[in-house]
Amino acid sequence: MLGLNNKDTLLLIIVAAITLLAPFILNPFPTQSAMAQFNAGYPDLMQRFVIFGIFAIGFNILFGLTGYLSFGHAAFLGVGSYSAVWMFKLLSMNVIPAILLAMLISGLFAVLIGFVSLRRSGIYFSILTLAFAQMSFNLAYSVLTPITNGETGLQLTLNDPRILGQVTTAEGSIPVTSLFGLEMRSTYEMIFGPWSFQFNAGYYLCAIIMLLSFYIAIRIFRSPFGMMLRAIKSNQTRMSYTGLNPRPYTLAAFVISGMYAGLAGGLMASMDPLAGAERMQWTASGEVVLMTILGGAGTLIGPILGAGFIKYFENIFSKINDNILHSWFAFMPDGFENALVAIVHPFVGKGWHLTLGILFMLVVVFLPGGLVEAGQRVAKLFRRRKSEKTSDESAQSKPAE
């Protein structure tokens, strides 16, 4: 279907089902129950899942296929955000032109940065991209303040021109982002017994765009072009000996992944029309690297898994405080309870970064393939057991002669 083989179609359908039903899947606990803090089905967080999913899918096209580790991808995300907000300021509150401009501008940036950075590979490439990203970050904070509004971040104001749209709403406030009149923040809430599920227009826009970009990523992975990119990763020298020039391929991969990042930035600005320089800082670039590796670099589903995993735990872990811990361990004797709370305390709440760092190290040390490898190992374990069983049976049924 759609030019995919059966396995990929199945994967795409599963991902589509999960993203489209996410408001149900992420809200498994009734709103009043004690477990409700593990619910992640509110629009803001779901939007972040899919937006960072797009970001990581794009990063994976570069890092997973060609092996070029870019430490400056957040710059494209920031550029995308800024251009989208400018589109809201100047043209209209419709998200489509904003997203298109975000992709275009970040694509142009990627051509420029990629053209220079891809002259080198390995750690030099990482440092070059890092240098470019840090340059953009520092400039956005200082000299480019007329464009980026410096530390405050770029925001919408009441006296923006907005040529095609309304300047202010009837009540005189700033209009909200919309898709041809469908407001991005409009949310339909379905109450079902003790559960409540929220369906947000913005989330569904992001989800559909993510599915599209996932589909495109699958096509790239399975195409001859994707094969070329893998060839670059495995042996660039041999590739040039066969008469192929790797540069155009890597540049194309770099630009594509830069445009994915710009798309993510544009969507981020469409959901909440704000853009700040901190989105371009190198720690933000580090985050997408973490997502991709944690999920499994070079696999199709890995980056999405990684993005969801990190964003989920960022939200849930950082919400857990001492009171919640005490209520969890309340069944134990007091001394034990306090000791356990004291042990767990540094890892949750504000300290969740510590948990993330440890998890990340464990993954790099023991599971270089990320969560996907973990899944495969578990699956293999089951399969081996089954095959052992069948081989045992066949051995019994065929006695030696």
Add this chain to the structure above:
Amino acid sequence: MDAIILQILNGLDKGSAYALIALGLTLIFGTLGVVNFAHGALFMIGAFCAVTLSRILTLSFETVDPTQTDFLGQPLKVKTTYIEAWFGPEFGGAMIDWAVPLAILFAIPIMIAVGFIMERGLIKHFYKRPHADQILVTFGLAIVLQEIIKAFYGANPIPTPAPAAFKGSFDFGVLLGFEANAIIYPYWRLVYFAFAAIIIGGVFAFLQFTTFGMVVRAGMADRETVGILGINIDKRFTIMFGLAAAVAGLAGVMYAPINSPNYHMGMDFLVLSFVVVVVGGMGSLPGAVAAGFLLGILESFASMNQVKSIFPGIDQIIIYLVAIIILLTRPRGLLGRKGVMED
């Protein structure tokens, strides 16, 4: 002229910090072949050694002094530090005042131990893995280390003053025949520069003039052959890792009075020191030192108002700009060796 000399001086202290961190990074890269993203965290741990020692020294107990009363008429509680009680107010007070220089002695064993544990516990398993994996695992380690520090010391910068003897500034201009107050320079920064020069000189002398250093240099050039000669090169490289950690830590200890330590200072320095290492040439120790000072001085020149009025914002990007130009024109960096990390 005086403005130029002032900028060179201003660049020296930052340049010294870059040079010290880059020296350690290059030592680790040259010996073990590991790209250590946790090196900035070591610098930060060093700075927090200074904080810790000054906290230990100012541990105090309260006594009630019946001769004095506070504003409510009650006997005043007086805090006395243990150090002052044990050694007398003069010597004890001097120890508290000199907490940062004393922290050097305190930090060396700690940093060497941290370096050993890091190398034996984690980095040892990453020799054969690709550089990307090494970057990632040490990046994770850096996050963990800085979060641990944050959990203990909080997120705010902790002011750690230099000894009173080094407060104030030195009028450098008078020495060179300029008028008074044309070039003034804080004493502590001079101390920092001198300290960095001693450490750098010490490391080079250690590598150049001792048998141990000779073996290490031989190992850097050809690890296998040294191994075949029956020398346990791994053990020596581990010691070098401890040494590199100590160098980064000491750079941090002495930097504490210049910039109040906070938990993310390591990350801020890390990116710059990587740029420094690459500009200097991967694996070249003199290159790392030279590039450190060069970039420090360039950075302070770029922050002059005259320069900024010609190129607005140049002070923010000069280091990265120089790095990009050097990487594209001199693929091996300033003094890079042939065959190290070549693509």
